[in-house]
Amino acid sequence: xxxxxxxxxxxxxxxxxxxxxxxxxxxxxxxxxxxxxxxxxxxxxxxxxxxxxxxxxxxxxxxxxxxxxxxxxxxxxxxxxxxxxxxxxxxxxxxxxxxxxxxxxxxxxxxxxxxxxxxxxxxxxxxxxxxxxxxxxxxxxxxxxxxxxxxxxxxxxxxxxxxxxxxxxxxxxxxxxxxxxxxxxxxxxxxxxxxxxxxxxxxxxxxxxxxxxxxxxxxxxxxxxxxxxxxxxxxxxxxxxxxxxxxxxxxxxxxxxxxxxxxxxxxxxxxxxxxxxxxxxxxxxxxxxxxxxxxxxxxxxxxxxxxxxxxxxxxxxxxxxxxxxxxxxxxxxxxxxxxxxxxxxxxxxxxxxxxxxxxxxxxxxxxxxxxxxxxxxxxxxxxxxxxxxxxxxxxxxxxxxxxxxxxxxxxxxxxxxxxxxxxxxxxxxxxxxxxxxxxxxxxxxxxxxxxxxxx
Amino acid sequence: xxxxxxxxxxxxxxxxxxxxxxxxxxxxxxxxxxxxxxxxxxxxxxxxxxxxxxxxxxxxxxxxxxxxxxxxxxxxxxxxxxxxxxxxxxxxxxxxxxxxxxxxxxxxxxxxxxxxxxxxxxxxxxxxxxxxxxxxxxxxxxxxxxxxxxxxxxxxxxxxxxxxxxxxxxxxxxxxxxxxxxxxxxxxxxxxxxxxxxxxxxxxxxxxxxxxxxxxxxxxxxxxxxxxxxxxxxxxxxxxxxxxxxxxxxxxxxxxxxxxxxxxxxxxxxxxxxxxxxxxxxxxxxxxxxxxxxxxxxxxxxxxxxxxxxxxxxxxxxxxxxxxxxxxxxxxxxxxxxxxxxxxxxxxxxxxxxxxxxxxxxxxxxxxxxxxxxxxxxxxxxxxxxxxxxxxxxxxxxxxxxxxxxxxxxxxxxxxxxxxxxxxxxxxxxxxxxxxxxxxxxxxxxxxxxxxxxxxxxxxxxxxxxxxxxxxxxxxxxxxxxxxxxxxxxxxxxxxxxx
Numbered sequence: 001x002x003x004x005x006x007x008x009x010x011x012x013x014x015x016x017x018x019x020x021x022x023x024x025x026x027x028x029x030x031x032x033x034x035x036x037x038x039x040x041x042x043x044x045x046x047x048x049x050x051x052x053x054x055x056x057x058x059x060x061x062x063x064x065x066x067x068x069x070x071x072x073x074x075x076x077x078x079x080x081x082x083x084x085x086x087x088x089x090x091x092x093x094x095x096x097x098x099x100x101x102x103x104x105x106x107x108x109x110x111x112x113x114x115x116x117x118x119x120x121x122x123x124x125x126x127x128x129x130x131x132x133x134x135x136x137x138x139x140x141x142x143x144x145x146x147x148x149x150x151x152x153x154x155x156x157x158x159x160x161x162x163x164x165x166x167x168x169x170x171x172x173x174x175x176x177x178x179x180x181x182x183x184x185x186x187x188x189x190x191x192x193x194x195x196x197x198x199x200x201x202x203x204x205x206x207x208x209x210x211x212x213x214x215x216x217x218x219x220x221x222x223x224x225x226x227x228x229x230x231x232x233x234x235x236x237x238x239x240x241x242x243x244x245x246x247x248x249x250x251x252x253x254x255x256x257x258x259x260x261x262x263x264x265x266x267x268x269x270x271x272x273x274x275x276x277x278x279x280x281x282x283x284x285x286x287x288x289x290x291x292x293x294x295x296x297x298x299x300x301x302x303x304x305x306x307x308x309x310x311x312x313x314x315x316x317x318x319x320x321x322x323x324x325x326x327x328x329x330x331x332x333x334x335x336x337x338x339x340x341x342x343x344x345x346x347x348x349x350x351x352x353x354x355x356x357x358x359x360x361x362x363x364x365x366x367x368x369x370x371x372x373x374x375x376x377x378x379x380x381x382x383x384x385x386x387x388x389x390x391x392x393x394x395x396x397x398x399x400x401x402x403x404x405x406x407x408x409x410x411x412x413x414x415x416x417x418x419x420x421x422x423x424x425x426x427x428x429x430x431x432x433x434x435x436x437x438x439x440x441x442x443x444x445x446x447x448x449x450x451x452x453x454x455x
Numbered sequence: 456x457x458x459x460x461x462x463x464x465x466x467x468x469x470x471x472x473x474x475x476x477x478x479x480x481x482x483x484x485x486x487x488x489x490x491x492x493x494x495x496x497x498x499x500x501x502x503x504x505x506x507x508x509x510x511x512x513x514x515x516x517x518x519x520x521x522x523x524x525x526x527x528x529x530x531x532x533x534x535x536x537x538x539x540x541x542x543x544x545x546x547x548x549x550x551x552x553x554x555x556x557x558x559x560x561x562x563x564x565x566x567x568x569x570x571x572x573x574x575x576x577x578x579x580x581x582x583x584x585x586x587x588x589x590x591x592x593x594x595x596x597x598x599x600x601x602x603x604x605x606x607x608x609x610x611x612x613x614x615x616x617x618x619x620x621x622x623x624x625x626x627x628x629x630x631x632x633x634x635x636x637x638x639x640x641x642x643x644x645x646x647x648x649x650x651x652x653x654x655x656x657x658x659x660x661x662x663x664x665x666x667x668x669x670x671x672x673x674x675x676x677x678x679x680x681x682x683x684x685x686x687x688x689x690x691x692x693x694x695x696x697x698x699x700x701x702x703x704x705x706x707x708x709x710x711x712x713x714x715x716x717x718x719x720x721x722x723x724x725x726x727x728x729x730x731x732x733x734x735x736x737x738x739x740x741x742x743x744x745x746x747x748x749x750x751x752x753x754x755x756x757x758x759x760x761x762x763x764x765x766x767x768x769x770x771x772x773x774x775x776x777x778x779x780x781x782x783x784x785x786x787x788x789x790x791x792x793x794x795x796x797x798x799x800x801x802x803x804x805x806x807x808x809x810x811x812x813x814x815x816x817x818x819x820x821x822x823x824x825x826x827x828x829x830x831x832x833x834x835x836x837x838x839x840x841x842x843x844x845x846x847x848x849x850x851x852x853x854x855x856x857x858x859x860x861x862x863x864x865x866x867x868x869x870x871x872x873x874x875x876x877x878x879x880x881x882x883x884x885x886x887x888x889x890x891x892x893x894x895x896x897x898x899x900x901x902x903x904x905x906x907x908x909x910x911x912x913x914x915x916x917x918x919x920x921x922x923x924x925x926x927x928x929x930x931x932x933x934x935x936x937x938x939x940x941x942x943x944x945x946x947x948x949x950x951x952x953x954x
Contacts, residue, residue, distance in 0.1 A: 004900050011903045015825040019825055032683065052806050060554025066557045098527060112463070215493070215497055268555065268794035270595070283950075294941065302936035302939045311630070356484050
């Protein structure tokens with residue numbers, strides 16, 4: 001018997017007798033004999049709890065976490081402080097172990113939390129309608145594309161190169177299925193250069209701030225899209241939205257984004273959640289769950305899943321998305337985090353990032369052999385160009401337990417020695433000074449001879 | 456907005472200007488004029504109207520909310536097709552270890568050897584369980600795995616220069632299957648069900664032409680029945696040049712007993728939040744890894760987790776992310792997948808091992824058949840007959856049609872009355888082909904006593920309905936709110952707090 005099953009030999013005998021079969025074997029009689037596995041699968045295990053713990057601990061030890069080095073990695077996920085109350089709440093069995101609230105009378109906690117979450121996302125994005133979460137940031141961009149395709153029936157997406165490379169690639173993958181062409185437009189001086197938009201463009205896809213950290217002139221991008229009869233999809237980093245003109249104010253039709261920064265762990269990339277907000281015009285095309293307010297038979301306020309006629313379990317092949325299980329627990333962490341920050345706190349946190357990022361940017365630009373990749377306003381992240389092979393520079397920094405950021409070269413061959421540096425409230429002035437010292441030494445040691453500097 | 460009693464205010468209704476929980480760290484850098492860093496024309500007009508509450512009220516608010524949820528750690532949750540099995544507590548402890556929880560997804564592989572090795576080992580275990588050689592852990596949930604699978608099918612056919620247009624799904628399929636087919640740009644063609652609950656082979660033969668790209672099949676089906684004609688299904692589908700897709704929603708019935716790969720499936724998705732016990736979280740997170748055959752492998756999403764053997768004798772192998780996959784369909788999401796889910800499912804597999812996994816499926820099937828037999832003994836099946844008179848696998852379907860006719864209560868009423876007994880109702884009104892359906896999946900982690908109790912509760916509700924059907928029709932009575940007006944919610948949409 002395993003630790004998680006309770007059928008004793010006596011139970012089994014009694015249960016089999018009740019069923020009217022002689023053995024468990026007989027219960028599997030419908031499986032053709034040729035298909036029965038005549039051995040146990042080759043899967044090691046059967047360990048005691050403490051042995052499993054020890055193995056998982058040993059594996060964890062072989063990772064270099066943000067606790068083990070001074071990390072300036074960002075590029076879509078950020079090392080923010082997670083307040084203690086989040087774990088204390090989301091680890092409660094009542095939130096951790098139920099499933100989708102199919103029975104609203106016994107799921108009011110989860111449903112009301114969804115409603116509160118939708119409100120917070122609506123406030124952040126300045127758009128009236130939010131769903132209750134999708135998988136994560138990049139797939140949310142792909143899902144937004146699916147909404148746009150059906151909203152206007154056009155055949156092409158124009159995607160800024162300032163959109164996260166994973167989002168662009170995900171959009172291309174999904175567009176392969178639902179049949180859309182994806183055209184990329186470049187960044188010039190750090191921001192999106194849209195070019196001419198023709199009548200085939202279904203949606204313009206941009207990111208705020210963009211992948212290189214630059215704040216885009218979102219209002220003018222959305223207005224250009226609108227003039228061409230296209231929708232604007234904007235992937236947003238939610239914390240900078242505390243300061244930035246909202247997607248709603250800018251005329252964006254669909255705002256999506258990665259929710260990890262809102263109270264969720266890094267977890268090597270997931271689980272986190274994606275948020276998805278839109279206008280009333282597109283509300284009936286939203287993917288995923290949406291909670292709405294209603295009353296019970298006694299007139300008491302309650303919440304239910306609503307607009308379900310969009311969804312796969314009702315509409316099947318005509319559904320607006322195939323999504324079912326999404327990221328409810330992560331979205332719950334998100335709304336608790338936003339409630340913890342509060343109306344003034346989120347602005348203070350964003351202003352702190354703005355100031356420290358400005359300081360960090362100035363310190364890095366002052367290093368010999370380090371140049372700005374652009375001069376646009378930034379909130380929490382900025383891009384540098386090094387006069388040195390970035391991989392070697394990173395390797396030298398690692399020896400000092402400093403991780404200066406994300407090397408841009410793989411995704412941006414035009415920035416072969418580019419480096420993306422992220423600042424959170426967990427990186428102090430002393431940390432930034434240390435980064436500057438270590439990076440300066442590494443660049444000095446690895447610097448290209450003048451003639452080798454790539455043009 | 457409806458005015459609420461004080462005990463169920465929203466967090467926004469508890470807000471009061473000036474209260475706060477967050478205190479920002481000190482500004483330790485020279486302060487620059489804000490306007491210089493971010494000009495006014497880029498700034499929002501007014502702050503996001505988030506609540507203003509101190510920590511005690513936030514904690515109390517969400518604790519109170521939690522008490523308005525029913526959960527698996529409290530009681531029986533036989534929600535068919537969702538595999539609501541116990542979530543071992545160890546898993547939360549190991550997933551929270553800083554080496555896992557605080558690992559940045561773009562950490563250089565040299566600094567993520569533990570994570571990549573864990574993923575590589577999980578891939579190996581899932582491959583063995585599926586009986587297929589290659590695994591991608593990337594998809595975020597079952598339906599995401601389905602989408603991956605159908606896009607892989609598309610890539611496979613297109614690589615061979617074939618443009619097929621249709622995907623077959625049985626009428627018993629989960630709604631995610633047809634929705635996925637549309638998202639992947641195919642037309643859905645439904646296949647019928649025969650009198651025994653199996654795929655109608657004649658219908659399948661008639662529809663499996665050379666325009667068909669794939670058959671998506673759940674086996675055991677959503678009727679809780681093993682497709683005993685699976686070998687013939689495989690011959691028909693492969694004979695038409697199509698791929699065979701295994702929806703792993705019901706894998707909990709067959710782990711270590713038989714394998715989709717051996718049945719001829721080309722692509723399988725797993726639901727780690729079902730069979731491999733990631734907590735359901737109120738609707739996620741989950742993970743939907745896929746396993747595929749050799750011919751599908753070139754198209755798998757990238758990056759793939761790989762193990763590179765070192766050339767120096769005696770060196771440890773190096774675990775890496777392989778992006779160099781020219782035929783890949785590309786990414787389906789950011790980063791490497793829901794790693795936190797992988798940690799939990801890997802811990803589960805290491806706890807159970809092969810014999811434990813087999814025991815899981817054996818007891819899941821034993822529990823389901825026992826419950827069905829117990830319901831028979833209680834006389835429940837008189838009013839709620841099994842949809843098919845066969846042994847079931849890990850779940851079974853009852854029809855509430857006779858109950859509705861004779862006792863004047865619907866399946867919905869029965870479900871609502873169960874709430875008063877502290878039991879989560881089964882899945883209701885699915886599968887669609889069974890009238891007034893109840894889909895019941897007890898899982899292996901429930902005791903015989905719990906199953907006995909559930910059978911007695913169902914019998915009691917039917918007895919009560921014989922005397923007075925109004926009781927069930929107006930249920931529930933003991934829940935935080937009573938029956939809710941869902942139609943009204945959709946008519947007068949209030950989807951956020953008005954301010």
